[in-house]
Amino acid sequence: MSNEVKVVYADVEESLSVLENATSSLKPTAEPAIEGNTLDVVTKLNELAQELEQILTSYQAVLQSNIQTTRNSVHYMREQDQRISTNISGVVSGPRRLME
Numbered sequence: 001m002s003n004e005v006k007v008v009y010a011d012v013e014e015s016l017s018v019l020e021n022a023t024s025s026l027k028p029t030a031e032p033a034i035e036g037n038t039l040d041v042v043t044k045l046n047e048l049a050q051e052l053e054q055i056l057t058s059y060q061a062v063l064q065s066n067i068q069t070t071r072n073s074v075h076y077m078r079e080q081d082q083r084i085s086t087n088i089s090g091v092v093s094g095p096r097r098l099m100e
Helices: 009-025 040-099
Strands: none
Touching: 009 040
């Protein structure tokens, strides 16, 4: 069983871009309130529409925040991979330089 984690950065970034575009295209605007009707059901529907708009707006903000956090994490992992790779390359090529 392997403990290795492989990340294809281009695939992750592409998926994040797709998610970001979908999030940006969300239009969490409630329908206009029904007016001129005094039924309790209509009042409740208007209240629910407003609550739904607030929830969707909050959801959109959370998604945007999570996308940015993921981008930062991927960037950090890429930097660490490069740093480790450079260090490994230095260790492998180091003894050869001493022998030459």
